[in-house]
Amino acid sequence: MNILVCISHVPDTTSKINFIEANTVFESRDVQYVINPNDEFGLTRAIWFKEKLGAQVHIIHVGTPKSDPTLRKCLAIGADKAFRINTPALDGVSVAQELAAFVKSNPYDLIIAGRESIDYNGAMVPGMLAALLDIPFVPNCVGLDIDGTTAVAEREIDGGREKLKGSLPMVIGCQKGLVEESDLRIPNMRGIMQARQKPFEIVPPQEAIAATQDVKFEKPAEKAEVKLVPAEDLDQLIDLLHKEANVL
Amino acid sequence: MSVLIIVESENKLLKRNAAEVASYGVAFAEKLNISCAALAFHATNANELGQYGVAKVIHVSNVSTHFDANAYANAIHGFASQNNVTHIIMGSSADAKFIAPLLAAKLNAGYAPNVIALPDELSPITVKRTAFTNKAFVHTQLLTACTVIGVGNNAFGVIENPVTCTVKEVDAENSDSNLEQVAIEKTTGKATIADADVVVSGGRGLKGPENWHLIEELAEVLDAATACSKPVSDMGWRSHDEHVGQTGKPVSTNLYIAIGISGAIQHLAGVNSSKVKVVINNDPDAPFFKAADYGVVGDAFEVVPKLTQKLKAFKALA
Ligand SMILES: Cc1cc2nc3c(=O)[nH]c(=O)nc-3n(C[C@H](O)[C@H](O)[C@H](O)COP(=O)(O)OP(=O)(O)OC[C@H]3O[C@@H](n4cnc5c(N)ncnc54)[C@H](O)[C@@H]3O)c2cc1C
Numbered sequence: 001m002n003i004l005v006c007i008s009h010v011p012d013t014t015s016k017i018n019f020i021e022a023n024t025v026f027e028s029r030d031v032q033y034v035i036n037p038n039d040e041f042g043l044t045r046a047i048w049f050k051e052k053l054g055a056q057v058h059i060i061h062v063g064t065p066k067s068d069p070t071l072r073k074c075l076a077i078g079a080d081k082a083f084r085i086n087t088p089a090l091d092g093v094s095v096a097q098e099l100a101a102f103v104k105s106n107p108y109d110l111i112i113a114g115r116e117s118i119d120y121n122g123a124m125v126p127g128m129l130a131a132l133l134d135i136p137f138v139p140n141c142v143g144l145d146i147d148g149t150t151a152v153a154e155r156e157i158d159g160g161r162e163k164l165k166g167s168l169p170m171v172i173g174c175q176k177g178l179v180e181e182s183d184l185r186i187p188n189m190r191g192i193m194q195a196r197q198k199p200f201e202i203v204p205p206q207e208a209i210a211a212t213q214d215v216k217f218e219k220p221a222e223k224a225e226v227k228l229v230p231a232e233d234l235d236q237l238i239d240l241l242h243k244e245a246n247v248l
Numbered sequence: 249m250s251v252l253i254i255v256e257s258e259n260k261l262l263k264r265n266a267a268e269v270a271s272y273g274v275a276f277a278e279k280l281n282i283s284c285a286a287l288a289f290h291a292t293n294a295n296e297l298g299q300y301g302v303a304k305v306i307h308v309s310n311v312s313t314h315f316d317a318n319a320y321a322n323a324i325h326g327f328a329s330q331n332n333v334t335h336i337i338m339g340s341s342a343d344a345k346f347i348a349p350l351l352a353a354k355l356n357a358g359y360a361p362n363v364i365a366l367p368d369e370l371s372p373i374t375v376k377r378t379a380f381t382n383k384a385f386v387h388t389q390l391l392t393a394c395t396v397i398g399v400g401n402n403a404f405g406v407i408e409n410p411v412t413c414t415v416k417e418v419d420a421e422n423s424d425s426n427l428e429q430v431a432i433e434k435t436t437g438k439a440t441i442a443d444a445d446v447v448v449s450g451g452r453g454l455k456g457p458e459n460w461h462l463i464e465e466l467a468e469v470l471d472a473a474t475a476c477s478k479p480v481s482d483m484g485w486r487s488h489d490e491h492v493g494q495t496g497k498p499v500s501t502n503l504y505i506a507i508g509i510s511g512a513i514q515h516l517a518g519v520n521s522s523k524v525k526v527v528i529n530n531d532p533d534a535p536f537f538k539a540a541d542y543g544v545v546g547d548a549f550e551v552v553p554k555l556t557q558k559l560k561a562f563k564a565l566a
């Protein structure tokens with residue numbers, strides 16, 4: 001079985017978010033980039049399939065050489081081969097088109113992506129990819145079992161879960177729950193050394209056209225000082241929530 | 249050119265967020281000066297959208313009664329392409345976010361999720377939306393002729409604007425489903441994080457799962473959904489689907505009450521877009537107070553039961 005894991009490379013969760021050039025560009029200086037947390041859950045599950053079922057695990061990323069350390073880390077964790085489609089990730093549509101073109105000429109049994117990337121929170125690449133390939137898609141995936149040619153994938157819905165069955169190939173958009181935090185792997189020395197020998201292919205882009213463009217950023221307005229209410233006077237809190245905040 | 253508003257239903261009735269999505273769609277169409285209609289699947293009360301300015305509803309009932317993303321996306325796509333629909337307005341539920349990218353790919357449309365306001369420019373259409381998990385906003389231009397816009401929960405609000413509403417039954421082209429529903433589990437009768445107006449959330453400060461009745465009782469009085477911080481779900485005190493934050497569910501309710509939660513940046517990122525935040529914490533230096541509107545410095549084990557009692561009395565009078 002061949003599994004492709006789509007990796008997006010995002011600012012670490014503790015990053016301060018700032019903008020430059022009159023708020024038109026994200027300030028990436030001093031920002032630590034990491035594997036998108038949702039993708040790391042997916043990669044971990046893929047490596048589990050590799051160990052249990054002998055699957056081959058490839059990773060793919062649409063982006064510039066700046067992402068290479070993130071991709072090397074995926075190899076160190078256990079992926080067998082990396083592909084980078086060599087073009088900046090412009091928007092969800094163009095990334096999905098680049099990925100779809102790649103998969104059309106390099107078929108996989110299962111394509112694992114993250115629920116969303118934590119920078120632009122688009123949650124669009126995996127669904128668009130599935131639609132472009134005309135194969136099933138399960139988002140918010142928290143459970144996955146594969147049986148030969150079919151997969152049963154569980155997705156989180158508002159207030160519950162739904163189990164869906166479909167034939168492979170399939171795209172899933174996964175999140176925590178597919179594996180737990182304690183299952184995540186930290187690359188060890190051996191993994192890091194091995195990663196240097198693993199194949200890393202640079203793929204020429206299709207030059208897909210973006211459908212959207214981010215033109216300006218804004219930071220939320222500074223919050224007014226919190227109003228503290230003494231613990232002995234909760235009536236005051238109820239009064240404030242009722243009359244001032246209008247939420248009761 | 250026209251606007252199509254996709255509203256969701258459950259158990260044959262419109263979902264709560266239909267009012268907000270409809271309000272946005274109607275205002276959006278007005279701003280562009282083009283016509284609009286709403287499309288609903290299996291909603292017996294679809295005519296109630298008239299309350300929010302929708303004069304025309306397309307009602308589809310010849311598709312699967314349970315939500316089937318691919319079939320629903322095909323049905324919407326078929327209708328949209330035959331009726332010169334150029335802008336599709338949807339919500340931000342798990343189901344809406346399932347359909348939207350499928351639909352955008354089929355329609356060759358640009359898709360902007362988590363939109364919080366009407367377009368600030370019309371050519372090209374430019375919308376403001378949340379990004380970096382609520383740590384910032386971005387203005388996104390949609391460069392395609394056809395667009396899909398996902399409206400954030402509780403971002404735009406509901407606008408009452410009663411008009412006469414006609415519901416037209418339309419048959420969708422039938423399409424094969426590529427997924428079979430094997431099972432569905434749903435907590436019934438309880439507000440969900442996505443749907444609720446109020447969320448009551450507990451953190452590690454509650455010491456253990458045996459104390460969660462404090463959260464549940466407060467939530468019950470407020471008709472609120474319950475939520476928790478990540479360590480609480482990691483330790484298995486609460487189920488994973490209650491975990492909110494940057495790596496969990498986003499919360500954008502009118503009122504978010506955080507109890508025994510320190511306010512780490514990853515937690516705040518997921519709840520920042522809630523309108524009013526109340527923090528109860530025994531440490532006056534807890535970072536959450538900086539992000540809160542109202543705060544009580546005190547022991548949750550004393551404050552919460554008292555607050556629940558007082559709210560009960562308040563609600564009884566109201
Ligand atoms: C990659 C990554 C992603 C993450 N994503 C998320 C996420 O999505 N969501 C999330 O929540 N966290 C996330 N975290 C974890 C986050 O950094 C914090 O560790 C977590 O939010 C802390 O949870 P807490 O506030 O419940 O616990 P603590 O930080 O332990 O805080 C407990 C609080 O309770 C208070 N307290 C103690 N006793 C009482 C009492 N009797 N009465 C009142 N108050 C009391 C304390 O003063 C303290 O402020 C993430 C971390 C990483 C590294």
Ligand SMILES: Nc1ncnc2c1ncn2[C@@H]1O[C@H](COP(=O)(O)O)[C@@H](O)[C@H]1O
Nearest residue numbers: 006008062113114116117122123124125
């Ligand atoms: N540039 C990219 N290259 C490869 N995969 C990506 C890229 N951007 C997003 N993805 C995948 O799509 C998922 C959802 O991302 P997004 O649609 O940007 O929220 C991510 O978790 C990745 O698995």
